């Protein structure tokens with residue numbers, strides 16, 4: 052590769068090599084991921100697509116240290132997750148902002164408190180500072196008028212925006228989102244995703260986002276396509292957008 | 308664990324009905340434990356009220372003696388021998404035995420316990436004895452225990468009006484001249500105190516050469532323990548020589564081993580504990596189950612397992628303190644009812660309050676700990 056890609060290589064956010072993954076035991080053991088290789092560079096917004104059952108969620112939970120990796124190598128934010136201890140897993144999770152398909156907001160906390168909850172992980176953040184940070188993020192996602200509402204009193208789109216604020220409040224080094232807008236109608240969904248991507252670019256946080264929706268491809272820097280547990284050969288799993296462009300140029304110039 | 312959000316408190320109070328149910332469970336448990344322990348303590352106290360108020364240095368009883376409720380006699384010769392021992396200042400007698408009391412209003416016959424002693428010698432420090440010593444010297448007089456059960460007729464009322472109360476004891480006309488305060492107990496519905504001479508009048512079968520409890524006062528500055536040792540040495544297995552404190556323990560040991568009350572009320576306390584444990588456990592368990600997706604979410608966010616564990620246990624602790632306070636107040640109210648209904652004095656003590664607070668916290672803590680087992684099924688991989 053070109054020398055300019057070297058610095059990138061040293062602070063890659065996610066580097067997956069030869070990941071195979073199985074569910075179940077014994078006769079019921081079924082392989083779900085087949086030799087997955089993937090890289091995410093700082094600041095990239097990467098879209099992960101593929102048919103239902105192709106293994107997107109499984110891959111995401113592995114990267115998020117929510118599942119234990121059994122083979123291959125997966126370095127996330129500098130931590131090798133193969134044979135990582137529970138403590139190491141928890142420490143990786145703390146640096147990731149998760150946005151789930153269901154908003155999973157705590158019902159007995161207000162929007163503001165739900166965002167503040169993530170800050171309980173950092174006891175050195177003072178109450179006042181935590182409140183301010185949470186409030187700022189709710190403003191950023193356009194919820195300045197609903198800060199003290201309980202989740203039950205928020206619309207689906209509003210709840211998902213609270214979830215985005217909650218994922219961002221700890222200044223994560225990576226955001227993992229799994230169909231965050233599948234419960235929303237097309238327009239609202241797009242709006243929510245636009246806010247997420249905008250926010251991520253502001254904070255220079257890379258995002259790996261699973262989505263079925265082909266209409267949002269334009270929001271991402273690149274698109275990784277999965278099928279039956281493998282990453283399709285033509286998808287740009289290992290290259291940054293810039294590298295891809297150089298590659299294409301090279302290919303074009305080498306043509307007769 | 309930073310607690311800027313008071314998460315446990317908010318989770319607990321979010322659903323009011325659930326909170327009320329949990330608190331009711333803790334309250335019932337706390338009340339039950341208060342009542343059981345209170346009755347037990349007061350029964351033990353009532354059984355030893357005379358023992359505790361003895362103003363003697365040593366007590367001598369028959370080797371067959373087990374309880375004041377059913378005394379065994381001792382020859383007065385033993386007492387005279389004791390008086391001859393070096394260091395002994397004086398000796399006294401306590402005679403104990405039931406008589407038949409005929410309620411003058413209803414004609415009903417009831418058994419009542421009689422304590423006979425020389426009233427001016429100050430062996431037993433119960434209200435009224437020295438004050439009424441002169442009246443008790445007169446024939447056929449006695450002091451009535453105002454804490455006797457309410458089956459003996461309007462004695463207390465009459466005396467409080469300043470009128471003597473006439474009653475037939477063992478077919479003998481007697482007169483209550485004043486009141487003392489002891490307690491109804493396991494065996495006895497009521498008590499009265501009279502002079503030694505009057506005791507002998509109401510118990511014609513009792514030989515004056517026999518006593519039930521011999522009392523010893525030592526000379527000032529003498530070592531009671533060494534006199535006790537000397538007396539034990541002198542009497543061998545003819546008599547038991549105890550200090551009043553040992554005598555109290557002796558009586559308690561009898562009730563603890565021979566009456567099921569201790570067992571019954573300890574079981575009652577355990578049942579209270581169990582009820583509280585189960586109610587709090589059920590509620591916390593259901594709560595964890597209900598919030599499982601949120602706990603899983605918190606795990607995914609990077610909250611360590613112990614943080615969530617503490618979150619559940621903290622709820623248990625909040626419940627314990629919140630339930631303890633009203634439960635205790637209610638129990639103290641109940642104490643009044645019990646005392647009114649049974650004439651058994653039941654009073655709260657700080658010691659019991661502390662003990663029960665610890666027990667209640669332990670109860671809710673254990674519930675929380677067991678309920679956290681459920682947390683294990685919160686799998687952060689499930690939330691996607």
Ligand SMILES: Nc1ncnc2c1ncn2[C@@H]1O[C@H](COP(=O)(O)OP(=O)(O)OP(=O)(O)O)[C@@H](O)[C@H]1O
Pocket residue numbers: 074075083101102103104105106107108109110
């Ligand atoms: N906990 C599990 N135990 C066993 N098999 C599982 C488990 N979770 C997922 N699978 C299987 O693994 C495969 C991949 O599932 P996964 O959820 O990763 O797909 P996906 O690409 O996210 O699909 P969708 O787009 O429908 O969300 C599927 O065949 C699924 O049945």
Ligand SMILES: [Mg+2]
Pocket residue numbers: 107108109229
């Ligand atoms: Mg999925």
